Amino acid sequence: MDLGETIMEKTLQTLQIRIKVSTVDEVPVNLGKTVRIGSHDIALFHLASGKFRAIENRCPHKGGVLAEGMVSGEHVFCPMHDWKISMEDGNVQKPDHGCVKTYKVEVENEDVYIVL
Numbered sequence: 654m655d656l657g658e659t660i661m662e663k664t665l666q667t668l669q670i671r672i673k674v675s676t677v678d679e680v681p682v683n684l685g686k687t688v689r690i691g692s693h694d695i696a697l698f699h700l701a702s703g704k705f706r707a708i709e710n711r712c713p714h715k716g717g718v719l720a721e722g723m724v725s726g727e728h729v730f731c732p733m734h735d736w737k738i739s740m741e742d743g744n745v746q747k748p749d750h751g752c753v754k755t756y757k758v759e760v761e762n763e764d765v766y767i768v769l
């Protein structure tokens with residue numbers, strides 16, 4: 654790889670894409686919504702605090718759909734076997750283990766964006 658390719662590669666790695674996925678009102682508080690952006694299957698949540706969180710939509714245990722899970726504070730419980738997952742950092746809570754990818758969410762003028 655030459656210097657030009659290296660610079661191009663680094664530039665592409667730092668580019669961020671912001672995609673509108675919803676309005677604030679379209680996601681009921683403490684419920685999840687499945688959002689698909691290309692190959693990204695994302696669970697978007699509207700927390701009671703008013704914050705939005707977005708995480709990978711597949712549980713690391715056996716693939717439960719996390720957008721269908723029960724929300725408690727900053728955590729979601731997988732609908733299949735009740736693993737507790739932090740929506741803040743994506744970590745599965747003990748005694749279970751694993752993690753899911755988290756996505757940055759921005760809210761502007763009642764529109765909700767996910768940053769890839």
Ligand code: FES
Nearest residue numbers: 712714715731734
């Ligand atoms: S698939 Fe999520 S806890 Fe088993």
